[in-house]
Amino acid sequence: GIRFLSKKCQERFALIGELLNQEQLDIALLQELWCEKDFQFLKQKLSTFYPYAHLFKRQDGADESFCKFTNALVLSGFIGSGLAVFSRYRIHDAFLYQYSLNGYPYMVQHGDWFGGKAVGKVSLNIGGLNVYVFVTHLHAEYCREKDQYLPHRVVQAWELQQFIRHTSAGADVVLLAGDLNMHPEDLGFRLLRLSTGLQDSFSQTSSFSGCEGGFTLLSENPFTHPEDLTAFGGGIRIDYIMFKGSQEVDISCESLSTTEGSVPYSDHEALTAHFLFRTKEKGNGCSREESSCVSEDLPELINTVNEARTEVKVGLHCSERMRYTAARTGIMGLVLLVLELAIAAVPLFALGAEQPFPKASFYLLGALCFAVLFSTVMLYIFYSMEVKALQEAEDQMRLVVSGLQEQLKECTKAQSSDQS
């Protein structure tokens, strides 16, 4: 919902509010709720059934007046994470992690860079259980065949799984929902699924109703471009609700449903899942979460992380090349500037020369040199940041892979000693 830019923004928020009040859910997770004013509107509208709410604000935030102003100016960005949680249960704690990579600032038409993508976590207590709920929105995919953002999305998926893994050790139940902008077979989604152990509610539920194939971006929806989706059979599934239990709690997805493009809430279809929590009997006593030997999954996980590492390396190579190009162009601009200054110095030494000095073109060329220098320096800094972010992700992946391989080795050893 970007005011003035998005179509029928306020009507849609009113519709969303009505839908949520009608459904009376336990938790509602929204993305792309950019303006604080719209959040306050929903908060008030939903206060009866969803008394607790949190909008993840940071960063690149804008207050309401700025929001109106910039949106009007198509400077839609600087507008926070856009992630919001409405809940029937008290929100005990909230935490936000911002992804280190999120597109390119100069790709203004794609606009992802301006909308600070992030993952938010809230802690709830539902019937004595620690329930950690994550909500996120990953970088959009604009062209599947030649996806220049693939390394960015893979790094985001990596950081998402790192955040979930590192922050959900104390949870009885983990839920994740959001617009992942990845197809179910995509590298980033496999990475997320395998490394966190989160299950996809669409593939796990016994009762599904809604669009064929669980599509959440549908050609029937009035806000989508049907021509983008014909190649995929009229729809794609890129929004997910994922879940995981723990050693104490079993969780199962009782039902999953999607809206079907008829009511114009959003360009994406809404997903609704019902879960059943069951406390496990404490039969096997005090089992601390040891590095359990699920060796059938380990090799697949190692392969997936290695695949992601390769993708990140490709991205690294690419952005190093871009940085090199920026540096080269910058040096050319500098040389041109020095030449200009030399030309300007000539009349000083050769006083009384006849030719008139070409002032206009001189200033124009000078301004051009400065523009080239400034933009290449900015690009160089930006690509340097990108290189470091990719390197950090690759380093982390290397550590995790070597740890997993160690674990696999021990498992195989343990199994073979069991057999002998």
Next chain:
Amino acid sequence: GIRFLSKKCQERFALIGELLNQEQLDIALLQELWCEKDFQFLKQKLSTFYPYAHLFKRQDGADESFCKFTNALVLSGFIGSGLAVFSRYRIHDAFLYQYSLNGYPYMVQHGDWFGGKAVGKVSLNIGGLNVYVFVTHLHAEYCREKDQYLPHRVVQAWELQQFIRHTSAGADVVLLAGDLNMHPEDLGFRLLRLSTGLQDSFSQTSSFSGCEGGFTLLSENPFTHPEDLTAFGGGIRIDYIMFKGSQEVDISCESLSTTEGSVPYSDHEALTAHFLFRTKEKGNGCSREESSCVSEDLPELINTVNEARTEVKVGLHCSERMRYTAARTGIMGLVLLVLELAIAAVPLFALGAEQPFPKASFYLLGALCFAVLFSTVMLYIFYSMEVKALQEAEDQMRLVVSGLQEQLKECTKAQSSDQS
């Protein structure tokens, strides 16, 4: 260690390498290791006793050549987190969180903004125990009486404790070390200590050797400015090693020592702590980490979080005012520009006027208007980001306080029902 800017940079890294090899520690945590080249130098030098190493790279990173280049240009920043870990034990996993606020970019002389402050986490396995080690570096304090960075440091302390609390649920032992830039009685440090349960090794150890009062910034050190420290009795304690056990493991600090300013390693004194881990007997069976009623600490924690909230609100008020000033100045620049254009338009309509048009001053004024407009727009965006970050921190604090108050109420109820 900033090359060219810092004094005797390479000699100091060589000295640090020798010291660490001599001590043969289990884990060494460094801050302000800005250049990858220096990290590689140390990694090789320490490879015998510290075979595992990780440098937290992201963001604002720079490769080696850029590092040299920018350092020479006093653009020292864009140079990563500066946090590094050297370890005798395999590093299984690494994760980085970047603070949302870190000074002001226009305070170039303080330079904190350029050095992307962050907290890094590594997971180690020491004798079968999950040991999580955190290393961080908070924003420096330049003037204690009128500390304009106080809200930034409080938000950093808040985010640090959030990161530690959220990511250390699965740990047997938690260690935190770093330059916190806070005195022991400071709000941020109390917040960190109370909310995470981490203990300060200086106050907990039975055997301390080194500077009086545990000082880590000392007037005797050749790299400090003694005049800054005379007000504090010749030194301050702003670097810490903190620790926490778990329900399974007891941890105690056997000894703590500091260097004493004689060998010129760094402007801060090095801290060395020895810890003893003891696995607890599993007497009380399978005790899940329930919200234990430590009601004697709860009121203090609530007070501290409220104090931090007040501080953040003051900062919020301040940065909203700054943003307002930026907007007002920007509008003045805009009005001036419009006036200029009107003046420029006059000769077009009044052709044949006698007075010569004052070209030079016209262009000068125009350039000034543009400069004012550009800088105020940048400042406005920057302050908007600051406001959002402060708001998010305040929102999180509000959630946590209300959760804690709920907990306190239940505790009091439980206690009174016990008594009756």
